[in-house]
Amino acid sequence: MTEVKAKFEPSVSDYALTTHAVAEAPGPDLPYLPPMPKDRSIGIALVGAGGISAAHLDAYRAYGLNVLMICSRDLGRALARRDAFFPKADATDDFEKALGDPRIKVVDLTSHPDVRAGLMRRAFAAGKHVLSQKPFVEDLATGRALVEEAERLGVKLAVNQNGRWAPHLAYMREAVAAGLIGEVIGAQVAIRWNHGWIADTAFEAVDDLLLWDFGIHWFDFLSSVIGERPLNVRAAAARAASQAVRPPMLAEVLIAFDGGQASLILNGAARYGACDTTAIIGTEGTVSSRGPDLGVQSVELHTAAGVARPALKGTWFNDGFAGTMGELLCAIEERREPMNSARGNLASLRLCLAAARASRTGETVSI
Secondary structure: OHHHHHHHOOOHHHHOOOOOOOOEEOOOOOOOOOOOOOOOOOEEEEEOOOOOHHHHHHHHHHOOOEEEEEEOOOHHHHHHHHHHHOOOOEEEOOHHHHHHOOOEEEEEEOOOHHHHHHHHHHHHHOOOEEEEOOOOOOOHHHHHHHHHHHHHHOOOEEEOOHHHHOHHHHHHHHHHHOOOOOOEEEEEEEEEOEOHHHOOOHHHHOOOHHHHHHOHHHHHHHHHHHOOOEEEEEEEEEOOOOOOOOOOOEEEEEEEEOOEEEEEEEEOEOOOOOEEEEEEEEOOEEEEEEEOOOOOOEEEEEEOOEEEOOOOOOOHHHHHHHHHHHHHHHHHHHOOOOOOEHHHHHHHHHHHHHHHHHHHHOOOEEO
């Protein structure tokens, strides 16, 4: 009996959670960079010349994509974006002009969700493939209907979940897909930053801003690494004592999935000490990232071989935006579904909407 007890008795260092030195290992070469088609001449029309459109256009210009038209209800904005990024493109305030142009194969919709669904349907009817801004839709029924309509009409519908090609998130996703950390049993995301920039913008009117407009990136990322395993979601949101903007700037989410658990902690009221950390824990290893913000991140891969610290190229803004469009163009060229397809994005939206509901009701929401 004494021998059995001694065999399982932890050492002092175990109690103290003492770490041990590990060997340095080479970083595996994984396909995390934005995918690009062989033919970059496929014609694109960008619709909606608001603030985020600059990130789209800057990425497309850097990767040599072919933007032929910029459309906005405000012609002045369309002209300004055209002159800044694609001087040879057309600028218009007439959406029908983009739909009727045979050179244009893809419509990039950057407009707000309340008008996007109608624009998508018009684009489908004109035979155009569509890249939709995120969040894709405001409810799952509308999302499913749009997915089915696009499929029926033979056009591709993708979602601009640009975080999928942020270098650190893309590398972690590919590490999981390659089986480098075994089966995922845990995922932890903790981000603190100052989100007060939304004051006096349209974003301030969004009740579930952190969980919806911002959090959708991490619900989508979690979906990409745990797939169809989510079981239920619990969430809470609160106002910070110091915040000046209307929506709650504090949010926490706990997701139970088959064989594991994921957490998401968002603090948008931290004026100092910004930090962004993500960790995916598996049965055979852990892959994690850490940095002061979304754009500056270092990645570590811990396995039995040691720790690998790959030196990644690129940044979320704007390589992530190049990735979403590049993947759609590759899917068109290769006659397959894009990784960021709207059908796949319904799972991400399901998590996101469940978290928003759980935070409002205090209930555990089943998936």
